[in-house]
Amino acid sequence: MLFPPQALDGGPRPLAGGFTADRWSRIRFLDGPVCDGCGAPFDFDPGARCAACVAKPRAFDAARAACLYDESSRDPILQLKHADRLDLAPMFARWLSRTARDLIEEADAIAPVPLHPMRLIARRHNQAAEIARPLARLTGTPYLPDALVRRRRTDTQAGKSGSGRRRNVAAAFEVPASRRKLVDGLRILLVDDVLTTGATAEGCARALKAAGAARVDLAVVARVQARGLTI
Secondary structure (H helix, E strand, O other), X not given: OOOOOOEOOOOOOOOOOEOOHHHHHHOOEXXXXXXXXXXXXXXXXXXXXXXXXHHOOOOOOEEEEEEEOOHHHHHHHHHHHHOOOHHHHHHHHHHHHHHOHHHHHHOOEEEEOOOOHHHHHXXXXXXXXXXXXXXXXXXXXXXXXXXXXXXXXXXXXXXOOHHHHHHHHOOOEEOOHHHHHHHOOOEEEEEEEEEXXXXXXXXXXXXXXXXXXXXXXXXXXXXXXXXXXXX
């Protein structure tokens, strides 16, 4: 009564915490069948893979995204990433608990995509970790915040081509020797905010598998719409 819930997008006061009905209706959630490999909207039954994933399997085993990355979802994601809107992270975690439910049920642990220490100092928080932590707590899955590190500072991925993104993060991630026993033989769910080309997630997956992880899946808040895809 003293502190009624406020709309996270600054609109009229909602009945419960979260977005207003208008914002909610404009976000394109991926509720239907999706490609098991990359999480893109798909016309076939769950478990099938798109032609791109069949032709060139990714380093991670499967992926899920809560929604498409567009003008409606972009703003809150960027606010979490760059404007210290940490209050948005628990909502994103709830989205992932639903869209990646099948992957979470199979996961032994949840790990965030790491930031380089210098970038973490500049940004003050890792948006992937802010989402992964409440997701682990919500689902009762063990959380491994430091199982994976970014050993060199890379340029921002924004504006780079797919090949440029892969070169930028090549050999950028590793599992410290002291943490290898933590991931050996585990099925790990990797968490990030946005999936674009998948270069960062694949770099993380390769590092985790090199350290002995049995399987690495990916859960993201949003994924960029693939060319030629309409829903």
